Amino acid sequence: MANSMVETMRWQNGKLEMIDQRVLPARFEFIAYDSAASVAEGIRSMVVRGAPAIGCAAAYGVALEALKLAPSNSGETFTKQLEIGFEILAQSRPTAVNLFWALARMRRVWQAMGALEPLQLAQGLLKEAHEILAEDVRINRAMGEHGALLLKNQARVLTHCNAGALATAGHGTALGVIRSAVEAGKRISVIADETRPFLQGARLTAWEMMQEGIPVTLITDGMAGHLMSRGEIDAVIVGADRIAANGDVANKIGTYMVAVLAQRHGIPFYVAAPLSTIDLAIKSGAGIPIEERDASEVFGFQEKRWAPEGVAVRNPAFDVTPAELVTALITERGVVHEPNEARILALFR
Ligand code: MRU
Numbered sequence: 609m610a611n612s613m614v615e616t617m618r619w620q621n622g623k624l625e626m627i628d629q630r631v632l633p634a635r636f637e638f639i640a641y642d643s644a645a646s647v648a649e650g651i652r653s654m655v656v657r658g659a660p661a662i663g664c665a666a667a668y669g670v671a672l673e674a675l676k677l678a679p680s681n682s683g684e685t686f687t688k689q690l691e692i693g694f695e696i697l698a699q700s701r702p703t704a705v706n707l708f709w710a711l712a713r714m715r716r717v718w719q720a721m722g723a724l725e726p727l728q729l730a731q732g733l734l735k736e737a738h739e740i741l742a743e744d745v746r747i748n749r750a751m752g753e754h755g756a757l758l759l760k761n762q763a764r765v766l767t768h769c770n771a772g773a774l775a776t777a778g779h780g781t782a783l784g785v786i787r788s789a790v791e792a793g794k795r796i797s798v799i800a801d802e803t804r805p806f807l808q809g810a811r812l813t814a815w816e817m818m819q820e821g822i823p824v825t826l827i828t829d830g831m832a833g834h835l836m837s838r839g840e841i842d843a844v845i846v847g848a849d850r851i852a853a854n855g856d857v858a859n860k861i862g863t864y865m866v867a868v869l870a871q872r873h874g875i876p877f878y879v880a881a882p883l884s885t886i887d888l889a890i891k892s893g894a895g896i897p898i899e900e901r902d903a904s905e906v907f908g909f910q911e912k913r914w915a916p917e918g919v920a921v922r923n924p925a926f927d928v929t930p931a932e933l934v935t936a937l938i939t940e941r942g943v944v945h946e947p948n949e950a951r952i953l954a955l956f957r
Contacts, residue, residue, distance in 0.1 A: 614816060615846070616661050616899040620737065622675070626656045626667040629774055633815040644673035644693030651707070654806065658775020659849045659885055660744050663706030664695045667737040670714040674730035686726045690718075694883055702897040703858055703926045705850040710740060711882045714946040744777035747882045747940040751781060752788030755845070755880055755938035759789045759796060766797045766832060768801040769860035770812035771880065772849025780846040782882040783816060785938060790822055795822040799841060803860060804829055805905040805923065829862050836873040845938075847883040851866040855894030855931030855947035857881075867933040876935040883939055883955060893928030901925045 615627040618638075624647065625638040637851040639655055642646045649671030650656050656665045673693035694711055701707060717736045721729055755843050759765065765786060769775075772783035779787060789796050798817050803809035810826055817824035825836065835841050844866055849857045856861070857879050890896055903921035908914050915921070937944040937952075944951045 614778065614819065616774050616777060617656065617665060617741070619734075623655045624665070624672060626650055626665065627774065627940050629657055629812060630654055632774075632811055637837045641669070642672055643676055644696050644935050647672065648696045648700040651697075651771055653845060654686045658770060658772075659704035659706040659847065660748075660776040660781070660882060662701060662704050662775070663710035663874070663884060664737070664741045664744060666700070666707050667710045667714050667740045668734075669697045670694060670711065670718075671730065671734040671737040674726070674733045677712050678730045682726055686729075688814040701899060703899045704885075704896040706882075706884050706888045709929065714739065743779045744882070745779055748776055748779040748781060749788070750940040751880055751882065751938055752779060752784040752791075754940075754943050755878065756789035756792050756794070756942065758876070758878060758936065758938070759785070759794060759843060761794045762796075762839060763789075763794070764797050764799060766799040766801065766835070766841045766844045766866065767813060768809060768829075768844075768846050768863050768866050769803045770808040770816070771845075772813055772816040774812050774816060780816075780881070781847040782878075782937075785812065785878070785880050786817075786822065787820070788930075790820075797825070799832075799835065800824055800826050801832060801862065801866070802826060802828045803862060803923035806925075807909070808860065822933055824831030829865070832866055833869045833872075836869055836875060839869075841873075841875055842878045843878060845880055846896070848879050849926055850890070850896050850943070851879070851881060851886045851937070851952070852892050852896060853888045853952060854949045855888075855907040855934060855937065856893045856896070857929045857931070857934060858893060858896040858926045859929065861927050864929045864933075868930040871933050877929075877933055878936050878938055879934050880938040883941065886952060887954070889954070893899070893930065896926075896928060898927070899925040 623640040773782035800809040800813040906921045937947040
């Protein structure tokens with residue numbers, strides 16, 4: 609059965625343990641975290657990545673900081689120090705709105721607890737982090753059930769980046785839809801874009817699918833158009849890092865290219881994302897902050913350098929796909945065909 613056994617993060621002996629996604633699939637290792645600053649560094653350096661997983665990790669970062677501060681700080685110092693923890697986490701990565709969504713939720717819970725002792729506050733925050741993690745899996749399963757109906761038996765589905773269990777608390781968003789379709793008895797095969805430069809498709813999506821015996825074929829990003837032109841792709845499903853109020857979708861760099869190609873070939877382009885990825889405060893994709901990462905990710909990989917010394921490099925980590933290229937948005941509340949501002953707003957009512 610296609611059931612995601614990957615535990616992206618877990619609470620173990622008073623610490624947060626996260627799979628080190630930088631070294632998969634060569635090595636499967638957990639790293640333990642005990643503070644907001646260490647979790648922020650884990651997010652920044654991509655030990656954990658993927659919008660919902662970043663949100664879950666940030667929630668634990670707040671709880672860990674509160675637990676660390678509680679024994680020796682009270683009243684104002686506790687509040688001041690915990691605020692610093694929130695700020696450090698907010699600075700870790702800019703594009704995935706789930707990070708800010710999770711921090712806002714943790715802040716609301718903190719405020720709602722009122723004037724409790726720091727240890728009680730810390731325990732309340734930890735309880736909320738556990739709830740955010742558990743809820744994410746439930747949401748992904750709901751999304752999977754809605755989205756699975758869109759996939760035909762024998763569908764060959766292209767995906768970009770990794771929007772799987774590793775990018776969430778479990779099951780995944782885009783890969784969750786595929787998993788749910790397989791669980792429903794459909795034969796689905798996956799075409800995974802390698803996803804330059806960080807290779808989330810080659811390293812993570814390919815690995816996740818192979819763990820469960822879901823047929824997967826790896827291609828480089830530039831091969832997608834060719835396969836589409838030969839009729840070898842039936843649908844595209846991707847995740848999202850932030851969706852603007854008008855339905856424009858920020859996702860991993862290269863997604864926009866895939867969406868344009870899909871439209872050219874009349875192939876449905878689906879985006880699977882929870883409501884926590886929708887940012888109603890941002891009108892259109894033009895307002896979404898796009899992270900620029902280090903040049904070293906482009907001129908080489910890990911220890912290997914292949915571009916000449918001194919070459920100018922750009923490394924935007926995300927791009928924006930206009931809503932008009934999105935066939936449907938798959939959420940935990942259902943499927944929104946041809947998403948626009950009114951249809952997206954209706955999801956929140
Ligand atoms: O830079 P990353 O690996 O954090 O980017 C991840 C993506 O772009 C995913 O597609 C997105 O977060 C959706 S994950 C369910």
